[in-house]
Amino acid sequence: MPADKDLLENWWDDACSxxxxxxxxPMSRDLKKADIAVLGVPYDLGTTNRPGARFGPRAMREQSTLTGEFEYGLWPWDYHIAEYHTVIDYGDxxxxxxxxxRMIKETEETVDKILASETACFAMGGDHFVSLPLLRSHVRKHGPLALIHFDAHSDTWVDxxxxxxxxxxxxxxxxLLDIEHSIQIGIRTPNPETHGIDIIFATELxxxxxxxxxxHIKNRVGDAKAYLTFDIDFLDPAYAPGTGTPVSGGPTVMAGRKILKxxxxxxxxxxxxxxxxxxxDPIGSITAVAGATLGGDILYLLSEALRR
Ligand SMILES: [Mn+2]
Incomplete structure (x- = not known):
């Protein structure tokens, strides 16, 4: 699809307005014109510890007015996604x-609809359980997918x-998973069963x-179709304290961004x-700033995959 020139020419100047x-x-549900839809899934009833991730999408949107304000795009990517693709914020x-x-049903139906119109989806949680309905819809469209999973936790407990x-x-x-090409990165909690997934533990990282x-990730995933899921608790709580199950001993935001790029x-x-x-978050919305920035990086990855 051609560049979203209208968006590039009418960019908001100030992050605070x-x-x-x-x-x-643009907030829109016009999928015919969209290459990528951003979707919020504000659900946190799957949380085992501190609840509150239902406010994640709203916090990411607010902090992303800073990361997304520049008409030149998100540094260090050297272009704006809107030069190549039309992105919409589909809402929640x-x-x-x-x-x-009902969340599972609504999410699957919505994402099925998005993918049916040849639009890619980037979803904002929500607790990590939302990845299950998201994956189901993506696998219906694409077949089993390699999982690229950034997290302090394996989330594969047999339960x-x-x-x-x-x-x-x-x-x-x-x-749903193409196990042979799947990988988890940053794990630093007990993990009695790997299920055959490759793991880079936090100590190795x-x-x-x-x-x-x-x-290492590229070698594992190869040319397989992949689904990327990023739990913000992949980061050390120094960078992302605003999360349900923080685990000390994780990487920096910069390490996460470099790996994504x-x-x-x-x-x-x-x-x-x-x-x-x-x-x-103690002050300054630090977790949401990190999430908005990493979310921007992930949008670039989706956009570049569409251009392959
Ligand atoms: Mn986690």
């Missing part, structure tokens, strides 16, 4: 408070309950350069960023 949408992309899944099964620690066990059980981590070129067909619970 104007309507709030993700990176200033809603009408499910207190009804997890029939639906929580934010079990959804990738369910994804494996449902046959700390010994590696971000470029080495990126190479380092995997450009992978065939990433869908993505999410989850677990921002802004109420636990």
């Amino acid at each position: 104007g309507p709030i949408s993700f990176m200033r992309f 899944i809603c009408n499910f408070a207190g009804y997890p099964e 029939e309950n639906y929580t934010h620690g079990t959804m990738f066990y369910h994804a494996i059980k449902e046959g 700390d010994e590696m350069k971000p470029s080495e981590v990126a190479e 380092g995997i450009r070129g992978l065939n990433i067909v869908g993505a999410d960023l989850v677990e921002i619970a802004p109420a636990y």
Whole structure:
């Protein structure tokens, strides 16, 4: 699709003014004109510890007015996505408070609709459980997907309950994952069963350069169609305290950004960023600033995959 010239020519100047949408992309549900849709899934009933990730999408949107204000795009990417693709902020899944099964249905139906119109989806959680309905829709469209999973937790606990620690066990059980090309990065909690997924533990990560981590991921994923999921608790709580289950000993925001930029070129067909619970940010919205920035990086990865 041609560049969104209208957007580039009418950019908001100030981060503190104007309507709030993700990176200033227009709020719209016109999928015919969109290459990528940003979708909020403000659900946190899967949380096992501190709740509050339902406010993640709103916090990411607000802080992204700064990351997305520049007509030149998000540094260090050297162009603006709008030069190549039309991005819309589709708004949120809603009408499910207190009804997890309704959230699952609404999310799958909405994402099925987005993907059916040849639009890619970047979702903002919400707790990490939302990745299960998101994955189901993407697999219906693309077939089983390699999982590129940034997290302090494996989220593959063998447990029939639906929580934010079990959804990738369910994804494996449902046959959604291309295990041979899947990888988890940053794990630093007990993980009794890997299910055959490759893992870069946080201790290993700390010994590696971000470029080495990126190479390792690229070698594992290869040319497989992939779904990228980024739990903000991948980062050390020094950079992301505003989250449900923080774990000390994680990487910096810069390491995360370098790894993401380092995997450009992978065939990433869908993505999410989850677990921002802004109420636990001590001051300055630091977790949401990190999430908005990393979310921008992920949009670039999706855009570059579309151009492959
Ligand atoms: Mn986690």
